[in-house]
Amino acid sequence: MAEETVIKSDLQFVKRLQEYGGESLKKCFQCATCSVVCNISPDDSPYPRKEMIMAQWGLKDQIYKDPDIWLCHYCGDCTAYCPRGANPGEVIGAMRQATIEHYSTPSFLARLVSQPKFLPLLIAFPVLLILAIMKLVGTLGNIPAGKVVYSNMLPLLVIDAIFLSAAGFAVFVFLNGIRTYWKDLNSGVSPWKAKLSNKSVVSTLIEVLKEFIVHKHFKKCVTHYARATSHLMLVLGFISLATVTAWSAYYEWASRFGLIPHKESPFSLTEPIKWLALVGTVLLLSGIYLIYRERQNKANSASFGGYFDWLLIWVIIAVGFTGALSWLLRLANLASLAYPMYFLHLVSVFFLFFYAPYTKMAHMVYRTTALVFTKMQGRELA
Known part of the structure; x- marks a missing residue:
């Protein structure tokens, strides 16, 4: 006698998916065009057809445990070729x-x-x-005149404390979420999908990160092929600026303990750290501009995107432009403009860090986790 399967449908969850950009999910009539045209969907149980069924039925628990919603790189091919306008890419984005x-x-x-x-x-x-905090350290409304030095507004140690706290909070939220997500992924593995790989988590993670750095799967997109370039520029920009941040922190703390000669901030343009900062800023702004332009140009064929998509884009634009303008205004020694711009830059960076686990920045963490899991199950993207 066949085992009975109980389907628990959550209509409120369906409404939430529609609210988050999946309003077209009811148009799907399961023709499987989306799974056929996707160049990276695995041959074994391909997506997004089955995900569209889950969305229509409101199978909340199955969706949470489905790694395939993260294997999707939002190429836009499925949305562009869908004969019903069901927008599978946007529905998966809502998931x-x-x-x-x-x-x-x-x-x-x-x-x-x-x-x-x-x-x-x-x-x-x-x-x-x-x-x-400015009020507490006595700099609110009391910044000295003369040469623009941003440490006069907030000492570097105070800035370190603010942003290390914000980053630490984000890391805690990510680790807690990934711990629960990994547990749920393993609980959702069927007996016939037993582990086929003897790889360790660490070795698999390194393999996934290598693929991510070269954007191996992004390059297989057709409708949004240019995303491979723009996204790579954005990633390299973030890596460059993160390196600059760590580098400047090393200068600050190592000089305080007498490990290196004191290097006073702001650094000279002859310093390599400054070159890397300029390269990182150019990559960040160029990458986000190309993403912005691509979304505008492909709005009719692969959707314009919703608030959740655009929030991160505008935050990155704010971080990049306020950072660049803060540097230029400091060089011009326009204190009345430089300090307010630097304040906006600090606000933008804090917003990016602190809210990272709740914005589209979280994709890089959950997608990496899902890719590691599926590789350890012996399942590969096409």
Whole structure:
């Protein structure tokens, strides 16, 4: 006698997916065109056809445990070729957003980030926090005249404390979410999908990161082929600027302990750290501009994207432009403009760091986890 399977449908979850950009999911009539045209979908149980069924039925628990929603790189091919206009790429994007919210701690922050009406409140937090700290250290309304030196506004040690705390909070939320997600992924493995690989998590992670750095799968996209270049530029820009941040922190702390000769900030243009900062800024701004332009140009064939997509784009634009303008205004010694711009830069960077686990930045963490899991199951992208 066949084993009975109980289907638990959650209509509220269906409504949430529609709210997050999957409003077209009911148009799907299971023709499987989306799975056929996808160049990276695995031959074994390909997506996104089965995910469209899950979305229509509101199978919330199955969606949370489905690694394939993260294997999708949002090429846009499935949306472009869908004969019904069901927009599978956007529906999967809505599933990812709901999954991020599910694994986030505290979950209410994820709900705030996902809704545009709360954006002023989210921005107000870093604004008030930094103003309060400036008041505490005595620099609010008391920045000395003369040469623009941003440490006069906030000492470097204070800045380190602010942003290390924000980054530490984000890391904690990510680790907690990934721990639960990994547990759920393994609990959802069917007996016939037993592990086929003897690879360790570490070796598999290194393999996945190598593929990510060269954008192996992004390059197989057709509709959004240019995303491979723009996304790679953005990633390299982030890596460059992260290296600059770590490098400058090393200068600051190592000189304080007498390990190296003191190097005073701001650094000279002859310093290699400055060259890398310029390269990273150019890569970041160029990459995000190309992503912006590509979304505009492909809006009709592969969707313009929703609020959740555009929030991260605008935050990165804010970080890049305020950072570049802060540097230029400092060189011009325009104190009345330089310090307010630097304040906006600090607010933008804090927003990027602190809310990272709840924005589209979380993709890099959950997608990496899903890729490691599927590789350890012996299942590869096409």
